[in-house]
Amino acid sequence: MKKTVLAAIAAAAATLAPAAWADTQYKILVLAMPSKYHYEYIPVARDSLEKLGKLHAFEMTYTNKPEVFDGDLSQYAAVMFLNTPPEELNEARRRKFEEYMKNGGNAMLVHRSLIIPEKTWPWFEKLIGRHVGTHPMLQTGVADVVDKKFPAAFGLPDHWIWSDEWYVFDNPYQIKINPVLNVDESSYDPTKIWPGQVSHGMGKEHPVSWYHYVDKSRVFVTALGHDGNMYKDPQYLAHLMGGIWWTATGKGIKQ
Structure with a gap:
């Protein structure tokens, strides 16, 4: 009798398990289009994001x-x-x-997606919250956490050694943002750029990741993520995952 009951329980568990495993908390869309300098990241990022989706129970359309x-x-x-x-x-x-955004959708913008020719799509420029002017050559620098309460900073040290293109921003639409990471300009050369171009730093307040709200919609932005190998880095993926979680759910900000 005991064996019969155990067999029945095991059979029921086998029936229910696939449905339970298939449960997801939310679904996101990832648009990863190649550009002249950004294409090798696509398969690497897809694999890493799919693993994050399985680990954290979210569904993803990657295209x-x-x-x-x-x-x-x-x-x-x-x-x-x-x-x-x-x-x-x-x-x-x-x-x-x-x-979609006006109806309560949410957006996450990563690296190259912050660059758009001026006045091409002003609405999107405002969505970003900043306009990219120049970006120096890829260099190793230090990203400082300025908001320890935001999920995209939870997996990072207070002072994070990172190598990237440290975009220089201006704020033509006077958008208020909430910085998550600033780059320390003393840790790299903000003027190091290609011949014929000129670049200057932004000073102490140089955000490289932030969040803000557009009406009731959430927007998370990170300027980091130039190279394909970055999408294998556990700390960078923790940064992305914190952004995904908050953008999709609004949860995670510590009070």
Whole structure:
């Protein structure tokens, strides 16, 4: 009798387990389109994000096809532009994304997606919260955590040695942002740039990751993530995961 009961329990567990394993907390869309200097990251980032999805129980649509914006965006808790040139979206798809955000959608913008030709899509420039002017050559520097209460900083040391393109920003639309990481300009050369170009630092307040709100929608931004190998780095992935979690759910900020 005891064996029969145990067998029945095991059979029931086997029936229920796949459904339980399939449960996900939310679904995100990741648009990862190649550009001239950003394409090798795509398969690496996909593999790492899929592993994060399995570990943290979220579902992901990962694509390099802008046609995905022709579909139903409301199914996604967040849309991530991953190194994707935002100007690649045509007018109709831009409007679809704007409508998604106006209806309570959320956005996460990574590295190359922060660069958009001025006045090409002013709405998106405001969504970013800053405008990229120049960026020096990739260099090793120190990113300082300025908001320890935000999830994208939880897996990072207070002073994080990182190598990237340290974008220089201005604020033409006077958008208020909440910095998460600043780069210490004394740790690299802000003027080191290609011949014929000129770059200057921003001083002490040089954000490289931040969050803000557009109406009731959440926007998380990180300027970090130039090289494909970065998407294998545990600390960088912790940074991305904290951003994904907060962007999709609004949870995680410590009081």
